[in-house]
Amino acid sequence: MIANSFLGKLPCEIVLPDDTRAQASAAQHVFDPADERRRFPRQRTRFDAALRYYNTFPALNRKEGMYRVMIRDLSRGGVGFLHGEEMFPGENARLVFPNGAERYLQVKRCRRMGPKCYVIGAEFDEPLQDLTEGRWR
């Protein structure tokens, strides 16, 4: 279990767009299910989690450490979250859920919503066991 106070102390680089429309778009943006060939249905959700870069591209010079990201949607096979930095397809990271569970993920796509607001779609290395409401928070 990660204490909310711990998550709250992690740097969060997300800057939600100023205007309401862009904000709503960032909040609601989901990658097209058919386009992603999803094997698992996804749930809209909203909670924070910790992300640490892992096995990324050297040219990006990613900083060590953990970041707070906002989870927007979740399925057994993958996750959509907001982050303050652009991430690239093929880039890997470790996601730590508030309940303490961890998954490695690989970025599949990224869309810019604002200057420091990117929606990242990623796939887990290992499926989540269940998506019972609140299980991962």
Add this chain to the structure above:
Amino acid sequence: MLPPVGPSGGPREPMHIGTVDSFDSREPLSTVSTLGTNAGSEARVESIERLGFLPVAVDTITASIALPFDLFVRTDPRVAPVLFRERQLALEAGDFDRFGDQGISTLYIRVADHVAYRSFLLDTVLRDEGVSVGKRFRVLQVANRAVFQLAFSSRNADQLVGFAGEYGEELARLVSDESVAACELLDLMAHDYYTYTHVTNVSVLVLLIAGRMGMGASDEIVALARGAVLHDIGKRHIAPVLLNQERPLTRRQREAIQEHAKLGFLELCHRRDVSWDQLMMVYQHHERCDGQGYPVGLVADEIHPWARMCAVADVYDAMSSSRPYRPAIPLKEVWEVLEGDRGSQFDREVVKALRAVVSS
């Protein structure tokens, strides 16, 4: 009628070496044009391809230099080419006179000899400073077309990356040549919108833009050219039928095509012989300065400068070339897109540089 001549001087039977299955159906070998000539009807060339031959223009062959490939001639379109000069022998001045007398502008080599033909061209023409720039550029294009198509259709990216290395260097050398006027190269560009032609044009345009913008370091210029050659590598993963579809694309189809930027990036991102700058040309060449591009929707300076150059070159060439679903767009309209209201999509400095290059 020209007699086919072997080393002993006697006539030879033509050699048939079968079909070439490995070529990408997107760009059938029938599109291989011969240098400085019209290769004739597509059907005729296609039948040549089936027989295992490639057409090559007479004026790409230099006299009195031993050929590293067998050379064939075809005087009757109803029959297969016949051996005219065996490898290790040379064409002499008299041969060219006879070709001229008989109106023969196209000769043939075996498909299997295309690499030897390419090396021959590069060695004999591109290294010869006495040869006009126009001819060097055309030879460079012809010499590399078949190799590109083979590499592009290969499942392994090694071939294409290797090709990009060599081709990019040759293009950079040619464009950097101080005796070459940009307008000469622009005049020589083909606009058939085959991937190879497009890749060549975009590479040349990017190099000209970079030169205009003061990018001078030769290793950087070569790296830029290599990146430009690779920029559309992701299209290998898009169904040819979609790329060449004549009717308007549906939203899903358009999205499928747009995947090529990401797929190209994924194919190359773990290679040590492709730099991050080059990767950004592959990944970001459809980004637009106003954020309306893809795959990410980056704006202005968030887009890598090499990708911004590639974007302008890409659009300029794509619009001014014919597509399966529309004819070439007049240059006036192309400039309206690049410089007009929609010009906010593109880097102003890059567009200005291209304008200066084209007007020079």
